[in-house]
Amino acid sequence: MQIIYSDQFSQWYVGTGECLDSIVAKRQQSVLSVNFATSSCSVRSVQARFVELWLYVIQRDITAEMKEKNPWHRPLIIFIAILIALGIIALVATAVVQNKPLQPQKYKYGIVLDAGSSHTAVYIYRWQAEKENNTGMVQQIHECDVKGKGISSYSSSVERAGLSLRECMEEAKEEIPIWRHRETPVYLGATAGMRLLRKENASVSDQVLSSVEGFLQTYPFLYQGARIISGQEEGAYGWITVNYLSDNFHKARATMGALDLGGASTQITFVSQQQVESPENSIYFRLYGKDYHVYTHSFLCYGKDQALKLAMAQQLQTSDLPLRDPCFHPGYSQERTVESVSSSPCVSGSPALSSHANFTHVGAGNGTLCHSAVRRIFNFSHCEWGRCSFNGVFQPPVEGQFGAFSAFYFVMNFLNLTSDTLEESKEKLGQYCSTPWAEIKQSYPHIKEKYLAEYCFSGVYILTLLEDGYSFTSDKWKDIHFIKKIGGSAAGWTLGYMLNLTNMIPAEAPDAPPLPHAGYVTIMVLFSLLLVVLLLLCLKLFCWPACTRSKHII
Ligand SMILES: Nc1nc2c(ncn2[C@@H]2O[C@H](COP(=O)(O)OP(=O)(O)OP(=O)(O)O)[C@@H](O)[C@H]2O)c(=O)[nH]1
């Protein structure tokens, strides 16, 4: 077939084939009209010729037209193609740098046993293997409360101390993938109960620790030691935990003080702008490139169980029997041995206490008198420093926000006082203490009687400790936040302890990703949109005007 183009008439003449005498294709703008002069062709062969002709004409036409109308057409397409290539390179490079190293998520695990005076708890933590130096990454994934009392209660059958941990350690084996067992560190930290036992009998406390050590070593984890941590460590690690979980270190914002109330000791820890006069209350940290001068003190014997013994011993020495205790509900009555109170190393043996073997403990339910009785276990009379909390212990004025956890939370939450003012709390607590014991038992049939009987005392003790002891005045009361967990992880010293021992809180700020996550996502989305637009533009340039023409012809 032969096609001849005549500029003059803007026409193509197509030579004849076997059956076509002539075809004249005429172009007017984008419409192609074709005249066939046939002699003896089938309709099919005419159509076939038409399609051939159409393709040829259109292609020639487009090229000619584009060249004529837009001499920049080819360079423009090349330029856009280069832009797309560069865009793809930029996207890949950003993703590589931001997510370096690109690896599937791998978790590591750590186990900490909190061997408290009243009970032991096993905490399992998990973090992303590649991000151990970024704050806010370690999370608690499991907590197991060991049945029975704390390990210090096994002083007369030390071998049972280790065995008591079995159920929770078996749970840990289930929770942590087997292939991580050998590299999962396990730490046991014992607190005030063991400090008291060590005071009473150092050799027995060593035997208890050996018992738990031997037992923990039978597990496939990476055993890292069982020891009694100091009160200063307990305060410091609790402070690290709450600030780590609140992301205060990473964001370099004001830190939060930590208030921990256990069964046998209580800790107060906060950053003070004032000089910490007593060296034993001063800790210095450099975390993520920032210096922290922290005040901390742990009051041994001022956990809520030991404080109750102190208060009862105090009353036993000064009152007649039966002991009418204003911190217990009216109608409450319990036979007790004097030994149950006097055997504690916190209660210094007094002849008045040993003169009776048993006594009846009767509730008198009076908030005001209870407050007076509780105040008597604090010594406010001597202070050799600029200012003291109680018992001659230096304390600067409380500053900033505080997280109050453990028994501070259990008690205030039960009494529904977590969001009340100090005055409202006193008022409500007074009413609660004077509620008859029978009524209390009826209202809370599912709560352990031992806990239930002690909430009045515990509530008054907490208010007295915070207001009279630490000097949280009415206006500072709102700065105390009663908390149990932060983002799913328990507030307590265990997380801070593990972070410290695994070097997961560096002194200097780790290299941050080049872009914050939000910036990274925005850039990736914008680049992708730009690429799509360029791609569409390119397609349009390649296709047009062919696409437009085909519409008319078809
Ligand atoms: N009401 C209530 N009290 C609790 C609960 N758990 C623990 N307690 C009591 O609260 C007090 C403090 O508990 P913990 O913080 O576990 O104390 P601990 O760690 O054993 O003691 P330390 O070694 O002094 O820190 C103890 O008197 C416990 O008996 C709870 O769920 N509800």
Ligand SMILES: [Ca+2]
């Ligand atoms: Ca504790």
